[in-house]
Amino acid sequence: MIGDTGMILKPNQRSQIMPLPVVLISTVSGSGIRNAAPWSCVTPVLRPLDEVLIASWLKRDTLENIRQTGEFVINIPRAGMEEAVMICARNYPPETDEFQEAGLGARPSSAVKPPGIEGCLAWAECRIEEEIAREKYALIVGRVVHLEVDDRYFSEADGMNYEKAMPICSIGGPNGMQFVRPISTGKGDRYASMLGSGPKQ
Numbered sequence: 001m002i003g004d005t006g007m008i009l010k011p012n013q014r015s016q017i018m019p020l021p022v023v024l025i026s027t028v029s030g031s032g033i034r035n036a037a038p039w040s041c042v043t044p045v046l047r048p049l050d051e052v053l054i055a056s057w058l059k060r061d062t063l064e065n066i067r068q069t070g071e072f073v074i075n076i077p078r079a080g081m082e083e084a085v086m087i088c089a090r091n092y093p094p095e096t097d098e099f100q101e102a103g104l105g106a107r108p109s110s111a112v113k114p115p116g117i118e119g120c121l122a123w124a125e126c127r128i129e130e131e132i133a134r135e136k137y138a139l140i141v142g143r144v145v146h147l148e149v150d151d152r153y154f155s156e157a158d159g160m161n162y163e164k165a166m167p168i169c170s171i172g173g174p175n176g177m178q179f180v181r182p183i184s185t186g187k188g189d190r191y192a193s194m195l196g197s198g199p200k201q
Contacts, residue, residue, distance in 0.1 A: 015171075019169040019170065020170050020171070020172075021042060021043075022077060022169055022170050025037050025054070025074055025075070026075060026115060027061075027065035027066055028069060028115075033094065035062060037060070037061070037062045037089070037098070038086075042074065045141070050144045051129065051141055053142075054142065055137055055140075056137060057137055064094070069113060070128045071113055073109060073112065073115070073116050073125050074123070077168060078119070078120070078121050080166075082179050084104055104119075105117070110148070111125045112126070120150075121149065122147070122150065122154075123149075124146075126142035129142060163183070167181060
């Protein structure tokens with residue numbers, strides 16, 4: 001304990017202090033087997049750019065498929081798809097069609113071979129730009145070559161209506177994780193106002 005309110009966690013428990021996105025990454029193997037895997041270690045690379053970054057353990061079918069084909073799709077599931085996400089989290093042999101296992105519908109992609117997943121909020125079709133190898137994991141930098149959203153939940157003026165769209169996140173705990181979804185704090189601002197000439201901190 002630190003003071004009256006502090007509690008010490010182990011450094012590798014950092015997933016317990018921040019909500020993480022939940023996406024499904026769809027790929028196909030070199031022989032055409034479809035794969036769908038849940039991912040939370042994924043992020044856009046700086047807001048104005050068109051690149052994304054994913055972190056992967058070395059022994060993952062998704063990583064091997066990306067290496068073989070150079071392509072993948074980031075699918076954004078919504079609340080109600082948690083069961084399918086958890087089915088896709090199971091450890092299947094590489095020859096297993098995980099779309100079939102999880103009862104997922106395939107959505108034809110526009111610019112890459114791997115299909116998207118029906119029922120999701122958005123589909124970012126990507127091609128690999130670079131792989132950064134580490135001892136236990138790899139970082140994949142991908143470029144978004146086609147981005148499409150379900151217009152029932154998005155508008156050009158306001159972006160995602162997240163209260164209607166209900167995107168899901170995850171938060172870790174000592175013995176597992178739980179799904180959560182964002183709610184408004186009632187506060188926000190436009191990007192332009194963040195670029196003002198106020199005092200530097």
